[in-house]
Amino acid sequence: MSIANSIRAQIPPIHPEGYPFIGGFALVSMILFWIWGPLGWIGTLLTVWCALFFRDPVRVTPVREGIVVSPADGRVSMVAPALPPAELGLGDKPLLRISIFMSVFNCHVNRSPVAGRIDRIAYRPGKFINAELDKASEDNERNSLVISTPNGRIGVIQIAGLVARRIVSFVREGQLIGAGERFGLIRFGSRLDVYLPEGSTALVSVGQTAVAGETILSDLRPNDGGPTFRTH
Numbered sequence: 001m002s003i004a005n006s007i008r009a010q011i012p013p014i015h016p017e018g019y020p021f022i023g024g025f026a027l028v029s030m031i032l033f034w035i036w037g038p039l040g041w042i043g044t045l046l047t048v049w050c051a052l053f054f055r056d057p058v059r060v061t062p063v064r065e066g067i068v069v070s071p072a073d074g075r076v077s078m079v080a081p082a083l084p085p086a087e088l089g090l091g092d093k094p095l096l097r098i099s100i101f102m103s104v105f106n107c108h109v110n111r112s113p114v115a116g117r118i119d120r121i122a123y124r125p126g127k128f129i130n131a132e133l134d135k136a137s138e139d140n141e142r143n144s145l146v147i148s149t150p151n152g153r154i155g156v157i158q159i160a161g162l163v164a165r166r167i168v169s170f171v172r173e174g175q176l177i178g179a180g181e182r183f184g185l186i187r188f189g190s191r192l193d194v195y196l197p198e199g200s201t202a203l204v205s206v207g208q209t210a211v212a213g214e215t216i217l218s219d220l221r222p223n224d225g226g227p228t229f230r231t232h
Contacts, residue, residue: 015109017168017185018054025050049105056109059213061180063115063230066151066221068200069179070210071113072192074102079202084195087122088146088155095155096196098217100210108185111213111232113156113194115179116149118171143167143184147177151220152197158184159191180213180232196220 014022025047033040061069081094102108122144141160146153158167169184177183196202200218204210210217213232 012055012057012107014051015054015056015185018050021187022047022050022054053104053108055107056182057107058231059111059180059211060229060231061111061213062216062227063179064221064227065115065149066219067179067216067227068113068154068194068196068218068220069111070100070192070204070212070215070217071110071156071183071194072100072102072210073106073108073212074100074192074210076204076206076208076210077101077191079204079206082195084155085124085142085144085157087120087124088144088157088195089120090146090153090155090195093198095198096200096202096218098194098196098202098204100192100194102186102190102192107212108187108190109182109212110158110184110186110192112147112177112179112181112183113217114147114149114154116147116154116177118145118173118175118177119148119153120144120146121169121171121173123167123169141167143169145171145183149220154197155193155195156183157193157195158186159193160186178230180230182232 029040029043029047032043078099082097083094084090125141143158145156160167166187171183194217196218203216203218
């Protein structure tokens with residue numbers, strides 16, 4: 001392999017949703033260079049950051065039935081029982097909730113935590129307070145999915161944050177989806193909540209770094225054999 005091909009192999013692909021933003025940053029950078037060189041270099045750094053924000057790297061997902069993987073890159077910010085939002089239709093009892101906070105430096109492509117059927121998609125407008133705060137689950141703009149599996153129904157919620165202003169969904173109700181498959185993204189800093197069936201146990205802790213499509217959050221069938229893996 002040539003040096004050029006080797007370098008290219010190390011650069012993750014960019015999600016198509018990012019092209020207009022990267023192009024806009026690049027155009028502004030050129031204008032800033034024309035105005036004053038140092039401003040142009042600042043614009044160039046921001047353009048590189050924008051490209052990194054929309055990166056969409058290949059992931060290797062464990063796919064055995066019952067495994068729940070992280071839907072997002074970021075830091076595990078909460079692991080505790082919580083009442084699921086009413087629009088999920090998951091009942092009125094607290095369920096185990098695992099929250100993943102994505103900073104503006106994380107990859108923001110979201111992946112399905114399980115394989116199953118998307119029974120419900122519910123969008124709700126709201127505020128844009130800090131996504132790390134617990135009340136963001138109720139107050140912030142969000143897009144919710146309910147995925148039915150043989151081991152129960154899983155709730156996945158994209159929550160806009162302090163900087164985020166756009167939640168993007170790639171899926172539709174009734175669609176079958178595989179674990180680790182891309183289902184959406186949130187632009188510029190946000191959070192993902194996963195609500196697990198009653199009796200579930202978390203396999204991650206607060207403060208742990210999660211990788212979308214790879215980090216196992218929970219195992220709903222812990223006594224079965226080991227998982228196989230699929231690359232996306």
